[in-house]
Amino acid sequence: MKKFLGLEKVKTAVFISGTGSNLKSLIKFSHKKSSPIKIQLVISNNKKAKGLNISKKYKIKNKVYSFDQKKSAEKKILDDLNKNQIYLVCLAGFMKILSKNFIKKFKGKIINIHPSLLPKYKGLNTHKRAINNGDKFSGCTVHFINSKVDSGKIILQKKVKIVKKDTSEVLAKRILKQEHYLYPLAIKKVLINL
Ligand code: GRF
8 A cells, every 4th residue: 555645635536325424434534634535536336325415414425325236337337447547546435346457456555344354254244143142242344345244454443342231223323423533544554554
């Protein structure tokens, strides 16, 4: 990963599928003078993603591609990334698995946020699984993407306590708050090497 030296901000794309609360927090972070990124492009596989309204509100270009034909969708996305000179890709609630070929083309430059303390609970329903297993803590992880789902090198993690009366919804909300704090920190770590 190239280092941010405080001159030109690193052109970044955020991939979403749903609400986009992480997108919103990343946009706010990107507006800070000390932030190393500029969000240039939002990509979604879902035309109904609420997060698309956030990109519109902040006047960030967005593109939507159905993944029914994954190969062609990914080809178009790679074109968009190249045209927009994107250097960093942040997955934020993006619910599609990118192909090995795509990951290879952007090797070491795609990061993701996942709502568990990886390597525990890869995949879906992380909160429910943590509660059902009687775990005392859960949390969130920002990690690099490699060819195996939720298995790339960990950049940062934040622990969140699970309390007795937690439902997965309540825990999800508490963890999401920490995600909004963790993702910007992880980006700084990767680009500035804090
Ligand atoms: C977050 O919990 C993220 O960790 C997971 O999907 C959720 C997306 O939330 N991958 P939002 O769309 O950023 O609000």
